[in-house]
Amino acid sequence: MCPATRDERTAHVIPSPTTAMPDLRGIRGWLFDLDGVLTPTADVHMHAWARLFTPVLAAAGAEPYTDADYFAYIDGKPRYDGVRSLLASRGIVLPEGEVTDAPELDTVHGLGNRKNAAFNATLAEEGVTAYPGSLAFLDAVQHDGCLAAVVSSSKNAPAVLAAAGIADRFEVVVDGAVAAREGIAGKPAPDTYLAAAERLGLDPAVCAVVEDAESGVRAGAAGPFGAVIGVDRGAGAETLLALGADVVVHELDELIPALGFETRPPSSGAPRPAGGGPAGVHRPADSEREGGLA
Ligand SMILES: [Mg+2]
Numbered sequence: 001m002c003p004a005t006r007d008e009r010t011a012h013v014i015p016s017p018t019t020a021m022p023d024l025r026g027i028r029g030w031l032f033d034l035d036g037v038l039t040p041t042a043d044v045h046m047h048a049w050a051r052l053f054t055p056v057l058a059a060a061g062a063e064p065y066t067d068a069d070y071f072a073y074i075d076g077k078p079r080y081d082g083v084r085s086l087l088a089s090r091g092i093v094l095p096e097g098e099v100t101d102a103p104e105l106d107t108v109h110g111l112g113n114r115k116n117a118a119f120n121a122t123l124a125e126e127g128v129t130a131y132p133g134s135l136a137f138l139d140a141v142q143h144d145g146c147l148a149a150v151v152s153s154s155k156n157a158p159a160v161l162a163a164a165g166i167a168d169r170f171e172v173v174v175d176g177a178v179a180a181r182e183g184i185a186g187k188p189a190p191d192t193y194l195a196a197a198e199r200l201g202l203d204p205a206v207c208a209v210v211e212d213a214e215s216g217v218r219a220g221a222a223g224p225f226g227a228v229i230g231v232d233r234g235a236g237a238e239t240l241l242a243l244g245a246d247v248v249v250h251e252l253d254e255l256i257p258a259l260g261f262e263t264r265p266p267s268s269g270a271p272r273p274a275g276g277g278p279a280g281v282h283r284p285a286d287s288e289r290e291g292g293l294a
Contacts (some may be wrong), residue, residue: 022227022246025260029200029207030141031193031225032134034152034175036233037210037252039128039164041154046070047093047126048119052111053086062090080112087111123163130164133251138169140256147171149196151209153179153186172199190213190223197225210252217243229255 035041046067053065065086071090074082087094087108098109103114144150148170150157159176161167174196178184185191208227209220214235220228221244229252230237230245237248244278250256 024208024227024255024258027141027146027206027208027226029147029149029197029202030138031149031151031196031207031209032138033172033209033211033213033216034157034160035154037231038134038138038150038166039130039160041128041160044119044122044126044128044160046181047122048115049074049082049086051118052115056111057090060090060092062092079115080108083108083111083115116156117179120159123156123159128160128163130166131251133253135166137252137256138166140253142169144259144261147200147202149174149200151192151196152176153192155180168223172196174199175178187213188218188222190219190225193219193225194223210241211245214239214243214248217245220244232247 032038035045036280047159049070050065050067053069057063057065069086069089073085077085094111095107097105097109099109101107101110103110103117138148146172150161150170152160152173152175154160155176157173157177158167161170162172174184174192176186178195179186179192182195184195193209196206197207200207204224205226207225208229209216209223209225210229210231211217211220212231212233214233217228217230217240227247228245230240230241230248231252232248232250240248247255247258
């Protein structure tokens with residue numbers, strides 16, 4: 001969970017005084033990851049896995065499913081690999097089946113498809129609320145006329161955006177379904193982010209990638225983007241900086257002062273004066289910025 005107050009958040013900040021903030025004032029397109037950046041969707045995925053495996057393991061007479069199983073056997077893996085791994089932990093072997101298997105079938109693919117159905121049902125029943133800090137940041141950049149895109153590996157991105165009530169806030173969505181249909185390489189390749197910039201009609205150099213995951217920060221660092229923003233939801237600021245993030249924050253609204261918007265009337269078209277970076281922002285050391293991890 002996010003810390004409750006800004007004081008608590010900034011208490012975790014590790015100052016890095018050696019380099020200047022990336023200049024975000026020339027960024028015209030913001031390319032947001034979804035899960036963990038705009039919405040706390042990991043919780044929905046965890047609930048869905050529990051919803052899938054609790055009855056399956058009970059029926060098999062196996063040790064009950066717990067959240068620890070999620071982190072040990074499922075987190076970060078493609079869906080069917082997660083199914084296979086959890087079943088193996090209980091000594092259960094099921095037929096592989098086919099990707100097209102109905103969710104009712106007791107096959108690896110059937111269970112994976114059942115998990116997806118459980119995810120959508122959980123989303124519909126419990127909903128999901130976008131991070132307030134991310135919404136405030138989105139408000140700020142869109143108020144200034146910037147364009148916004150969602151770039152997600154998930155094939156459920158449209159459903160998540162709809163459940164959070166923010167589907168109409170983005171000009172472009174490049175999700176797992178789009179990538180699969182069009183043969184676009186997924187993260188950590190930069191291709192889905194490049195595709196989003198192209199669809200916005202913007203040069204990647206005036207676009208910023210916003211990511212919470214290691215693979216996503218790698219994707220941003222591998223492309224010619226104007227900035228890579230890391231959001232630390234648990235990966236760790238130092239890790240994200242080392243992988244190529246230009247700056248890491250706990251909540252995106254910490255970055256609003258760096259946009260320079262407050263120093264001039266909205267939409268005035270006046271040049272933005274130069275300014276320092278905001279408090280509460282991690283900045284990379286020179287060695288990290290030039291690490292060449294892309
Ligand atoms: Mg993410």
